[in-house]
Amino acid sequence: MEHKNLIATIYLKDGNAVKGRADFTVVGDWKELSKLYNESGVDKLYVFDLSQNDREHDIHLGIIRHLSRHIEIPVYGAGNIKKMEDIKKILYAGCKGAILDGSRHDIIEMVQEAGQRFGKEKLLVSMETVDLIFKHKKEAEEHIHKLVVLNETIVDALTNITNLPFSVIVSGYDKKQWTDILKRDAVTGIGGNYVSSPGTDIMSLKRNLSAEGIQTSKFVSAIPWSEFKLNEDGLIPVVVQEYQTCEVLMLAYMNEEAYNMTLAIGKMTYYSRSRQELWIKGETSGHYQYVKSLTIDCDKDTILATVSQVGAACHTGNPTCFFQDLVKKEYISRNPLKVFENMYDTITERREHPKEGSYTNYLFDKGLDKILQNIGEEATEIVIAAKNTEPEEITYEICDFIYDLVVMMVETGITWDEVVEELNQRYFYSGNRK
Numbered sequence: 001m002e003h004k005n006l007i008a009t010i011y012l013k014d015g016n017a018v019k020g021r022a023d024f025t026v027v028g029d030w031k032e033l034s035k036l037y038n039e040s041g042v043d044k045l046y047v048f049d050l051s052q053n054d055r056e057h058d059i060h061l062g063i064i065r066h067l068s069r070h071i072e073i074p075v076y077g078a079g080n081i082k083k084m085e086d087i088k089k090i091l092y093a094g095c096k097g098a099i100l101d102g103s104r105h106d107i108i109e110m111v112q113e114a115g116q117r118f119g120k121e122k123l124l125v126s127m128e129t130v131d132l133i134f135k136h137k138k139e140a141e142e143h144i145h146k147l148v149v150l151n152e153t154i155v156d157a158l159t160n161i162t163n164l165p166f167s168v169i170v171s172g173y174d175k176k177q178w179t180d181i182l183k184r185d186a187v188t189g190i191g192g193n194y195v196s197s198p199g200t201d202i203m204s205l206k207r208n209l210s211a212e213g214i215q216t217s218k219f220v221s222a223i224p225w226s227e228f229k230l231n232e233d234g235l236i237p238v239v240v241q242e243y244q245t246c247e248v249l250m251l252a253y254m255n256e257e258a259y260n261m262t263l264a265i266g267k268m269t270y271y272s273r274s275r276q277e278l279w280i281k282g283e284t285s286g287h288y289q290y291v292k293s294l295t296i297d298c299d300k301d302t303i304l305a306t307v308s309q310v311g312a313a314c315h316t317g318n319p320t321c322f323f324q325d326l327v328k329k330e331y332i333s334r335n336p337l338k339v340f341e342n343m344y345d346t347i348t349e350r351r352e353h354p355k356e357g358s359y360t361n362y363l364f365d366k367g368l369d370k371i372l373q374n375i376g377e378e379a380t381e382i383v384i385a386a387k388n389t390e391p392e393e394i395t396y397e398i399c400d401f402i403y404d405l406v407v408m409m410v411e412t413g414i415t416w417d418e419v420v421e422e423l424n425q426r427y428f429y430s431g432n433r434k
Contacts, residue, residue: 003217004182005043007191012060013050038071039290041202049079068094069421102127111143133162179212203266219263225256229301243292243306249313250321287311347410374404
């Protein structure tokens, strides 16, 4: 049985997250809401652009682009999609798919053309009535990937007249209603203001749905606790690592109850040897550790946890508990991203604090046109070196090119974080692996 998705929604009006399509009351900071959805167990995010002019629309596209690049759960864009260019902008912003308005008179022609251009799997269509299916059943099933139902009262009718899969956006939470909807084969997920509320415990909701026979995505251990090799106190040590930077944050211990609690709530839970009790990391400070992965070593006696750390991991306020040097030797980093970041920082420092005779400062003084000219020349040098098939020469020219590229990045305010996020969107999150 396929997992059913829990879907959060963000409605954007005048650059703010608001209650809904007809209620423009601001409900919170869209950045903070999206972070919460990303970590709390929400499976997908639908973002509705409620803009009424081009300026507002551009602001909302920027927000959607930010969301797509800074959270891992799939983002789908909806609202103000009137032509092919709008679909392109939504998809290029990093969305997994575009949600088109099913009430448009030209919706069939639109999805047919868009499917040929972007792929049918990128196209969803929202519906408040079943008119589209009644009038264009064959064409809809041929050209639409999935439906998004915005009116829960049409679920029964829709189930009876089409095999198209659909998600349902409902108001509030009624256990019986949700269970009835989610048990339908065609329904892929459910969402609305209950899922989107910051006060909703998503992992608890998933456990409640599981008790009703609804399969949802949650943490399930691939190896039973009975196979772990514990210390004399019945505990297993856990090394905790930040999932983006790979920085080691802390070392703690788990017993079986702490391990099971971690799986159930998606937040790192440990056993305190001094207090002899369970503790959820961040329950007092708010500095939660949201689980990204748990891996056990070859001897099955140590767990490596990669987490999304909120705030500081250490009680001292330091980002990591490992901040006191004992011995240290200078070394050259071989980590590619660290090398690029160090290079970027050095060039930035040179721009902010010019040094006489510096070639970097010479380029900044000459301006962007000179920097771009250098990039073009170095790109040509790479081509020539590659044609000569001399590895050392190719490497040398690539390094010259990267230097000029980073100078341009600093000049235009582009960071490596932005480049990495864009690469992730293209080749991992969006499913466009080339």
